[in-house]
Every structure is written in C-alpha cells, then in structure tokens.
Amino acid sequence: MNTDIKQAMHVEAGKSFGTSEANENERRWNNDKIDRKNLDPTNHYDKTRMKLNFEIGPDGKVHPLGYQEKSLEVRLQERLTELGWKPFKPDSKIQPNCCAKFIFGGNHDRTLEMAFGTQAVNLDKSADNSHLQRCPEIEQWAKDVYDWCAKRYGQENIIGFQVHLDESSPHIHALIVPVGQRSKSGRECVMWSAMFGKNRYECGRILREMHTSLYEEVGSKYGLERGDSIDGRNVQHLHKRDYIRKLTKDAKQAEKAVKGLQTMIRKLEREMLAGRNRLKEIDEALASGKITLDKYEVQKTDIQKLIAEYQSKLDDKAGKLQVKEQELEQLTKDVAKVRSVVQPFRNHKVDFTPPQIAEKVPLFGTDKWVERQNNSIAKQFTEIVRKIEFLYRKDAARQVEAAQRNILADYGELYQLRKDVKTLIENNNGLKSTLETMLDQFANPSLRSKIFAIADALAGGTPAAISSGGGGGGNSDSDFRWDGRRPDEEEEAYRRRCLMFAVGMINRQNGMKSYKRK
Structure with missing residues (x-):
C-alpha cells in the first residue's frame, strides 16, 4: 500500500507566549488536568505514552521533557530582555511579534513508525500503551530538525524544542525568537521581518524556501517528501484537530463580541429611555413651578445632548453588531463544514500480481488440472479482495469514530450554550430589578x-x-x-x-x- 508520505511544517507569529502554552508544551500537568483536557473530543493525550516525550536541549542532546528548571515562558522573557525587546503599551490594539511558534510533523503512519517501529500502538482514548519504547530514529529526526533550526535562527534563539509522542501523531513544538540587525547601529534585536519578510509576498517566498530546505536537509533522509505548496489555494496550514479548535475559538470570540455589543445596545437604549423620561419630568416640573425657566433650559440642553450622544453610540454599535453577526454566521458555517467533512477514503494502492496459469495443459487428467488451476486462482483472488476489504473497513471505522467525536463536540457546545443562556437570563433579571429600583427612586x-x-x-x-x-x-x-x-x-x-x-x-x-x- 502506497500513500503520500509528506513532511509538515507550520509557523505562527506570536505576540506573546503565556504560562498555559508553556505548560502544555512542557506537559507540566497533573492527572486531573490531563483528564479535563481529554474531555474535549479533539484532544487525545495518552498518559501511558507521556513518559516517552522528550526535548532537545541547548546542548543539542536528548533530555526528558521539562527537565530545565526555568519554565519555557521565563526563558523566553529572559532572551527578549537580553535583546532589549519592549512591547507596546498594554492597552495598545497592536503589538509586535516577539516569537515564532513552529510545529514540525509528517505523515501519520511514517512518524508513528519512526517513533515506535513495528510495536503495536493503540490510539483509542484510555488505551494502555505502557509497553511502548521510544525508537532511536525519532530522536535522530528531532536532532536533525533542531540543527536545521539552529542553522537558520541561531542556537541561542531556540527557547524550547519539545517532541510529543503522546498524541495521535508524533510532532515537534519549537519556540524561536526571530533576530535581525538594525541597519544603522548593527545591533541585534527582535525583528520578525528579518526572518519572515516585510510583507505577505516576501513571507510566502521565504516559507516556500523553508519547505524546500527542510526537505533537502532533513525530510529526504527519512522518506518524507516536500509538503504540498499552498499557493493559490485557500488552505489552513494546520492539523484538522487544530483547525477545528481554531475555528471554534474564533466562533466563540465572535459570539462573545456579538453578545457584548447586544448588551451595550440594550444599555444605550435604556439610557435613552431614561433621558426621555427625565425630559418629561422637567417639563412637568416647569409647568408646576417647581423649577425656574433658566434651570429648566440648562437641564433640558444637557439631557438632549446626552441623548444625542447615546444615539450616535447606538448607531455605531448597531453597525458593528451587524458586521460581527455576519462574521459569526460565516464562522459557524465553517465550523459545521469542517466537522461534517470526514477525511475521504484513502486511495489505497495494493501491490499484487494478477493470477496466472503457470502450468501447461497435460495430455491426460485435464479435468483435475482445470480444477486445480481454478482453486489456485480463486485463492489468490480471495486474498486480494480480503486485503482491499480490510483497508476500506479500517477507513470506514476511522470515519465512524471521527463522526462520533464530532457529535460529542456538538453536545459539549450545546451544554455550554445552555449555561450561557441561563447566565444571560440571570443577568437580565438582575438588570431588570436594578432598573425598576432606579426608576422608583427617580419618581x-x-x-x-x-x-x-x-x-x-x-x-x-x-x-x-x-x-x-x-x-x-x-x-x-x-x-x-x-x-x-x-x-x-x-x-x-x-x-x-x-x-x-x-x-x-x-x-x-x-x-x-x-x-x-x-
């Protein structure tokens, strides 16, 4: 059976790197944390394989995962400080890129083979794989990728290089600081454009060159072909699980933004209603002689100005809400699409020799000869059909499992939505009570x-x-x-x-x- 055996490389610009990301990369988790992580249907962390994880240290050697005393985010901050990096103000809407987050991998079956050889690996959740031992080939592959990174970005700028063997496919996480030289002073500093280009065109060219270089220096040694080009195609350069997670996260953020804008609009509408009621009150107060005309004019002008400001803000929020609702609708469609599309059956190529008659027809005993040849051909044909049947049954089971995971994810989202609805109802009741109290006081x-x-x-x-x-x-x-x-x-x-x-x-x-x- 021949399948495409390709290398994979994904790089993401990082404006920050938090403790949760560092803990995940270095697996600084307890059992409860792992169990909570695995509640997400897209996650698959195997506790029995975690002991096989490792990392390449600054010395270029293999070490147990998380062996360094300082955590990953602390080491990153120390290197940024050495380079004199200073972020923008915390409340700034834009921030510079301070690190590159790499993921290296490859064909699922090939990377499993590099990691575990011919040992049987059970990828079902809660399976016991404690019998597995790590193979030297995966360590050598990681060292070669590390050397490739050190050659391009400098060994001192590789902050972390973790290899995970406890998920569905073995892969590498590399955290790297992009460093360049200032044109005037020649001083080294954090500079994303120096390593990944000043614009989209340059970035695309550099990424293509990186794929080629990685293949020539590393991938070709391990039978991993150069990754497919993504030029001209709307392709997310992510593992399907990570892509689903990213889309879901974006959709939740858009949904949160929509709810926030709806809350702001309701609040502005209440403020405008209160302003109009206040106008009626001062009209009545003027008519009854409780306030003078001068005071009435001042209060009326202030209230009308406030109402006009609220109306302007209301129009602005309504426009933003429309945009966010459209964005949420599209993201929801994308999430539904990517979850509904199960990976198609692989194009299995079964190598076999067509059944042939290898003996000459005898002069006597022709009937027995024909029977013997038919039995031989039937046996070979049955073996081929059963081999194809096994491959396609395996793929069908994989698709069923993926569909079940999608259903569990949908139930999880439904549960979260119900919690959100309950919270919104409670908040709405609280706001209603507060509004009634305020109106009673103003009356x-x-x-x-x-x-x-x-x-x-x-x-x-x-x-x-x-x-x-x-x-x-x-x-x-x-x-x-x-x-x-x-x-x-x-x-x-x-x-x-x-x-x-x-x-x-x-x-x-x-x-x-x-x-x-x-």
Missing part, C-alpha cells in the same frame, strides 16, 4: 434631588458626606468609599459613575438593595 422628587445633588458634588470634585447607612463618613471599612476620577477615565464615563454611586448611597441610606457599577 420620588426628594430622592431624585438628593441623587443629583450628590452626583453633581462628586463630579465637580466637591466633598460629599458619604455614609454607609449606619453613620460614619467614608471610613476605610466602608464599601462606599469614593476614589475620585480615575486617570484614564473619560468625562462621560466619570459622570455616569458619579450618578451610579449616588444611587447606591441613597439605596444604602434607605435600607434598599445597593447598586454598584463596576
């Missing part, structure tokens, strides 16, 4: 006057008498201490917080449930 002229008086004093920086209902004036044990305006707080947000704080104070003084705005 009371005395309470309304107190609330606005306190809010105006706080917004203007005037000290206000603050108590928690039982006396005291904003002491350290009060949960209603006022911290004033925050350095990065906008004027509108600050005034809104003053108003919410004043509402909370009045609630507490009147023995009502307090409302805190976070």
